[in-house]
Each structure stands twice: as C-alpha cells, then as structure tokens.
Amino acid sequence: MSQATRASWPVPRTRLTAITPLSLAFALGLSGTAQAQVDGAETACPTPEAGQLLCGDAPAEDMELASDGAHLFLGTTPGLSGVHQSRLRVMAIDSAKVAELAIDVAREPGWGAAGCAAPAQAPGAHGIHLSRRADGREQLLVVNHEGRESIEFFEPRQTEQGWRMLWRGCVENSTGGVFNDVVGTRDGGFVATVMFEHAAMGADPRLERMLDGRDTGYLMRWLPGGVLERLPRSETAFPNGIQLEPDGQGVWVAAWTGRQLRRYDLARQDYRRSVTLPFMPDNLSWSADGQLLAAGIPDAGTFRACFLGKDEFCRVATRVAALDPQQGDVKLIYSAPDAVLFGASVAVQVGADLYVGAFSGDRLLRLPAFFDTDQTAGRVQQSAFHEE
Numbered sequence: 001m002s003q004a005t006r007a008s009w010p011v012p013r014t015r016l017t018a019i020t021p022l023s024l025a026f027a028l029g030l031s032g033t034a035q036a037q038v039d040g041a042e043t044a045c046p047t048p049e050a051g052q053l054l055c056g057d058a059p060a061e062d063m064e065l066a067s068d069g070a071h072l073f074l075g076t077t078p079g080l081s082g083v084h085q086s087r088l089r090v091m092a093i094d095s096a097k098v099a100e101l102a103i104d105v106a107r108e109p110g111w112g113a114a115g116c117a118a119p120a121q122a123p124g125a126h127g128i129h130l131s132r133r134a135d136g137r138e139q140l141l142v143v144n145h146e147g148r149e150s151i152e153f154f155e156p157r158q159t160e161q162g163w164r165m166l167w168r169g170c171v172e173n174s175t176g177g178v179f180n181d182v183v184g185t186r187d188g189g190f191v192a193t194v195m196f197e198h199a200a201m202g203a204d205p206r207l208e209r210m211l212d213g214r215d216t217g218y219l220m221r222w223l224p225g226g227v228l229e230r231l232p233r234s235e236t237a238f239p240n241g242i243q244l245e246p247d248g249q250g251v252w253v254a255a256w257t258g259r260q261l262r263r264y265d266l267a268r269q270d271y272r273r274s275v276t277l278p279f280m281p282d283n284l285s286w287s288a289d290g291q292l293l294a295a296g297i298p299d300a301g302t303f304r305a306c307f308l309g310k311d312e313f314c315r316v317a318t319r320v321a322a323l324d325p326q327q328g329d330v331k332l333i334y335s336a337p338d339a340v341l342f343g344a345s346v347a348v349q350v351g352a353d354l355y356v357g358a359f360s361g362d363r364l365l366r367l368p369a370f371f372d373t374d375q376t377a378g379r380v381q382q383s384a385f386h387e388e
Contacts, residue, residue, distance in 0.1 A: 140165065261294060
C-alpha cells in the first residue's frame with residue numbers, strides 16, 4: 001500500500017458559475033461559470049406538515065449512510081443557479097452539522113485504471129456509492145465533473161478527528177458521455193449511468209428535446225484490468241440513479257424523463273423488466289427491508305422553466321416511491337407540495353427515519369420515525385412489472 005500524502009487542493013468555497021451548453025448539469029452535477037442570483041426571499045425554513053427541514057447549507061444531491069450509522073456522506077452539486085461548489089461533504093446525523101471531507105492521496109493498484117492520475121484539483125461529487133470490496137475495506141465511488149469526466153475511487157477512514165477520504169484511483173471517460181450516477185460491483189468494477197453526451201446537450205441548450213422522454217443516454221461498465229465500455233442495448237430516457245441487485249445479477253436504473261425504473265440484466269445485457277412511476281425518479285437507494293427507494297419530481301416542464309431561469313429555489317413538488325423488486329408492487333410513500341424541497345433527488349433510510357435530499361436550494365428533509373408507521377395506508381399502489 002502506498003503512503004498517503006495530504007492533498008494540496010484549496011478548500012472549496014461557494015462560487016458563482018456561468019451558463020454553457022452543458023448548463024443543464026448545474027442541477028445534475030457539472031459546473032460552469034454564471035451570473036445567477038439567489039433570491040433570499042425563498043430561503044425561509046418553514047416547518048412542513050410532517051418532518052423537519054434542515055436548512056442553510058448546500059443541497060445534498062446524493063447521500064450514502066456511513067458504516068458507523070451516525071453520518072451521511074453527501075454529494076453536493078452546483079444547484080440550478082450554480083452558486084455551490086461541487087464536492088464531497090459529511091453530515092453528523094445527531095447534530096445535523098455538515099463538514100468538509102478532508103482528502104489524502106494514496107494511490108493503490110486495483111482501485112481504478114492503471115495510469116489514471118490523481119486529480120489536479122479538488123474533485124466534485126455528483127452521484128456517489130458506498131460498498132465493501134472483496135477484502136472487506138470500504139469504497140466510495142464518486143462521479144466527478146471537475147477538471148475531467150471520471151469515476152473517482154475513495155476509501156473512507158474514520159479517525160479521532162472525524163471521517164477522511166483516501167483517494168485510491170480513478171477511471172476517466174474520454175468518450176464524450178456525461179456520467180450521472182455509479183454503483184460498485186462485486187468484482188471491483190462499476191456500472192455508471194451516462195445521462196447524455198456533450199454534443200447532444202450542446203445542440204439542445206433550451207432542452208426542447210432533452211426532456212421529452214426520448215432516449216438520451218446509456219450505461220457504461222468498467223472491470224479491473226479492462227477498459228470503460230458502453231453496455232449493449234442499455235439506451236434509455238435520461239438514465240439517472242442506479243443500484244446493484246443484492247445478488248449482483250442486474251442493476252436497477254432510473255429513467256428520469258421516461259418516468260420508469262428499469263432492470264438491466266448484466267449477463268444477458270439488456271433490459272428485462274420495468275415499472276412506470278407517476279413522477280421522474282432521480283437517485284435510488286435500498287431500504288433495510290429490500291425495497292428500492294426512488295425520489296424525484298413530477299414535472300419536467302417546471303424543471304425546464306427553472307433551469308432556463310437559473311432559479312435556485314425551484315418550486316416543484318416532492319415524490320418518494322418504494323418498489324418491491326420481487327413482486328413489482330410500487331407504493332408512493334411520501335408526497336409534498338412545492339417549496340418543501342427544491343428538486344428532490346434522493347431518499348435514504350437512516351434507522352427508522354427517512355432523509356430526502358435535493359439537487360438545488362439550501363436544505364434537506366428529515367422524516368423522523370417514518371419507517372415505524374404503516375406506509376401502505378392511503379397510498380397509491382400498483383403491481384405493474386412490464387416484461388421487456
């Protein structure tokens with residue numbers, strides 16, 4: 001194992017960024033350069049009908065529960081106005097205090113592609129995924145758009161001073177595709193979603209086609225010792241969140257603009273089943289009882305208007321659903337009107353609580369004792385697997 005060296009990147013600070021042909025990814029993880037202003041009148045932190053809003057910090061577009069059960073790793077994206085610095089952070093659950101994650105560089109063979117250099121600047125953090133490697137060590141995979149398009153490999157370490165990250169390696173994507181999320185696989189590799197390609201976004205800066213439900217992206221896979229490859233027959237409508245099945249045989253993919261969850265079989269290399277949702281699913285997570293949790297927003301039109309207006313506090317409703325991946329039953333387990341969150345993007349179980357993050361704004365939502373109650377009462381249900 002190589003000796004760790006302290007990264008010399010500057011501490012990330014809030015900044016403004018500018019609209020580019022890729023500015024859709026302000027909400028979804030890419031940064032640029034812009035002049036958007038945040039309307040302070042929208043930053044009030046009301047008490048919702050249920051739960052608690054944790055306000056006043058950069059939004060958590062994706063979240064993973066740390067192995068100690070007491071912290072959440074947060075993937076922070078720039079927001080719709082570009083006011084936030086994309087980076088990894090950590091939140092103490094008991095105090096809701098958010099801190100920067102210190103990163104040390106300690107390359108190790110087997111973590112990422114040989115020859116992939118340590119990042120020249122502090123990496124950003126879009127989609128993230130925490131898992132255990134074959135040797136029992138923890139691994140946090142991070143979608144990075146800062147300076148390069150890549151999947152960064154980190155090893156979380158808990159010290160007396162708190163959580164730190166050891167940068168272990170990376171895999172760069174030079175194909176022109178833009179990653180959204182990633183999931184580690186049992187063989188030490190990963191599968192990642194590519195939401196769109198740079199050229200397609202540049203040709204549609206007002207999102208007149210990007211959000212209409214057509215296929216815009218696909219899946220890519222990397223295996224240790226191999227190269228990053230596009231998976232056959234994996235095209236879908238704006239691929240977003242992704243999770244690996246417990247047996248490792250397939251992945252579940254959120255088709256954001258297609259309003260679907262789709263299962264891709266890694267051996268057969270095609271989609272085998274899908275289920276339609278009444279909203280646009282973003283990131284995915286597994287609940288303690290094996291349900292697939294999906295958070296998202298109901299309305300592409302509102303998102304498009306907020307994107308074009310660089311509206312950090314986009315008034316769009318929140319939805320969370322749970323899918324039984326065996327039976328195909330879907331339950332809408334949480335719904336909130338607009339202005340509770342500003343672009344719901346992830347739902348994570350923490351003990352009996354549910355945490356919901358967002359891709360824009362300044363808050364996340366905690367629903368205490370959510371899983372101690374009957375989530376089927378009064379909820380929309382369906383049994384709707386479509387075999388493909």
